[in-house]
Amino acid sequence: MQQPSAESGVVVEDLCKTFKVPVREAGLKASLSSLFHRETRDVAAVDGVSFSIQAGEVVGFLGPNGAGKTTTLKLLSGLLHPTSGRCSVLGFEPRARPAALLRQITLVMGNRNQLQWDLPAMDSFELNRAIYRIPRADFVRLRDEMIELLDLGDLVNKPVRNLSLGERMKVEIAGSLLHQPKVLFLDEPTIGLDITMQKRIRTFVADYNQRYEATVMLTSHYMADVQALCKRVIVIHHGRILFDGELASLADRFSLDKTITARLADGEEVKVSAARSEIAAATSKLLGERDVVDLTIEDPPIEDLIERLFSSEQRP
Amino acid sequence: MQGRDPHRTGAARLALTFLRVGVMNEVQYRVNFFIQLVQSLLTIATGLTALALVFSQTDDLGGWTRPQLLAVMGVFTIVGGMIRSVIQPNMQRVVEDVREGRLDFALTKPADAQVLVSVRDVRLWQLTDVGVGLIVLVIALIQIGDGVGWQAIVAFVGILAIGLVAIYCFWLMLASASFWLVRMNEVQELFDGVYRAGQYPVGIYPGWLKYGLTFLVPLAFAVTVPSEAVTGRLTWQAVTVAGATTVVLLALSRWFWQRGLRRYGGASS
Structure with a gap:
């Protein structure tokens, strides 16, 4: 057992995740025969990845669709179990999903929403308060801080389904940070948003990173996000790391x-x-x-x- | 907050918070109350008609008299309402979340995942069935006319709670199956179909079906045994079997759920 320590950020050593994917040829006959005899193929979504991220660092995680970015984030947040290799976040092993770790991380996915659809965000915030057991005073302070920083105003009192995509993302982010996480996994947080909204969210993430010295791992298709936020980038393709270093040195290379x-x-x-x-x-x-x-x-x-x-x- | 068993107090608190927020949400849609009420009344009318037909032919069904069977129908309606208001919506959401990969968010929270997915939803207006069922039950008890002691009421509530837990475990196992099967859209219809069998005491069914409805789908514990409690037919054997089965189901369903979680990969984005 490793000792959880406050200093360590994210450490990944030779991490692999292989999915078994059913192989089936098109056509009725093939589907029928696959009912009895199912062939599977191993697909390595993450194939021997190693890197480490210091506490407080903001790292851009780049790669085309299907490169293994989301799989890596899911391994780091304990949703998936690694096939082999090791990873640790804040000194904890994510696969066991220890509450002490989960209380300090957050996962935001730009294309999904986790707030209750029919409820005003304020109510969902209240639910998060219960889940994370945030003391009332801290909760109110942080909530109001988020409302101010993200310029949420009255949005938090409208049912989430009535919000625009950008507004929804803002309240989503606010809700995901009420417990003051130390590590943020942001998977395409600005996807589908207009330039102004992208900027707003970018500024906010930078701000949060400064204010709470939080570690941020960000995937994005928008290079502007990466350029504005991340000094360091990790480029992943076919489950392998192609580049890990300062954004500036990528040009030199x-x-x-x-x-x-x-x-x-x-x-x-x-x-x-x-x-x-x-x-x-x-x-x-x-x-x-x-x-x-x-x-x-x-x-x-x-x-x-x-x-x-x-x-x-x-x-x- | 840090009680003797912080894990458990956390679960209760979590459930209450979700319940409160869920109820607040449901109250907004008041029209659903009337729709549900009409639905409840229609269902009970159909049930009463069937019962009347049965008793136009005979005075006794598997040892149950007419008012006793009416009591069973009342209990059946109460339990159905409870299942549809708190158990079913949550479990169906698990099935949907597994298919669409949304369970991610429940699993990255520092709360017991099983508790969390079991308390997220509440359908307040389904409770009209509980009201209608209670009325039917009271009428039945008046017809029986023996008077119901407080012991019988305590036993009824206790057994009802045990039965609901058993049904919850059964649903949790159904929902957990979606980790393997992924597409389980029809699972609710399957459950509804089987549940309808609980309208009559399971004792009237042939042996294989009786045992199926007792141990496979724990309907007997949710409907028949509580009905026995309130009609003075309860035996200690039934209570013991119901309690023991429910404990086994609790452990089994939790094990099954956790096995399923390990298989969960989440839908990729």
Whole structure:
């Protein structure tokens, strides 16, 4: 037994999760024969993943659909049992679902809602208070803080079914944080939301992380989320880690060209691409030859980097 | 809050909170009360007609007189209302949640998952059946005319509680089966069909069905035995068997539920 300790964040060692998937060919005959003899195939959703996250860190978890992101989050929150390997969260082993751990984590899934559909969020908050046994005074303080930070106002008094997608996500997040979790697993928290709402939620997560020194693991398809929140990213594909490190160094690794955009005195706009090593030379050349008013140097879009990462995996 | 058994006090508190919030929610939909009341009255009318037909042919059904059978029908209606108001909605939600992967949220909470999924829902207006059933029961008892002592009432309530727990365990096992079978949409119809058999004392059925309705589906303990209690036919044997079976069912259903949980993978997103 390992000793739970307050310092440790998330530790994952050689984690594997294999699902048995029934194999069945199309057609009636095949379906009938599968009634008696069911063939299954092993699919490794998570295939030997190792990483560790310090307490208080915000890590972006990237990968295409079916890469194993959600499976990893489910393993970490105790919903799934690992096929092999180990993981620990705050020093606890999640698979046993110890209450002491569950009281300190939260799982938010952008495409599901856990608040009671027909009830105002306020009532669902009350239910969470009972589940987490939050003392009344703490509960009221935190609830009002969430209402203010997320600008919920009167939304908490309307039945959840009457809220818009974005509003629902905001109350959802508020409800998931009333017990002041130390570790947040956020699975696509901004999916389907408009830009303003995405920003709001992003700011809020950053704020919460600062305020409570909470560890955050975030998956998102929106690179803006990741860029705004996470210094470090873990890229996962086919259940394996392709990259684990600072977002900035991802660009170095693939040495993609940077883009220099210059606005000239006559109003013309010039774009020049240059490799990282030649960026200084290219810039001074441009400044020397043309009458430049304004100049920006941009990293390649993160989407391009990720795409490059995935395609490099396919040709080993 | 930290009592001698914090786990248990937590469960009771949790159940009460959910009940309170659920009732508040149901009160909003007052029209359902009238719909349910009409439904309850229709059902009892159908039942009474059937009973009248039976007793136009005979004065005695498997040793039960007409007013005694009326009492059984009252108990049957009361128990049905309780099942449909608190047991069935929760268990059906488990089946749905397993299929749609929503059980995730119940499992990431620091409360006993079985307790949590068993108290989440309440259908207040289904309790109209309890009211209608009580009226029928009282009328039956007046017809029997022996007078009912307080011991009989205490025994009735106690046995009724045991019977409801047994039915809950049975439903929990049905719901847990969805971890393996995933699609169990018809399970409620199956239960309703079987439950209807409880309208008559299980003793009138042939042997195999009698035992099935006692130990397989614990209907006997939920309806027949409480009816015996209130009509002065209760034996200590019946109480002992009901109690012992319910304890076994409690352990068995919890074991089955936990086995199922281990299989739960959640629907992927």
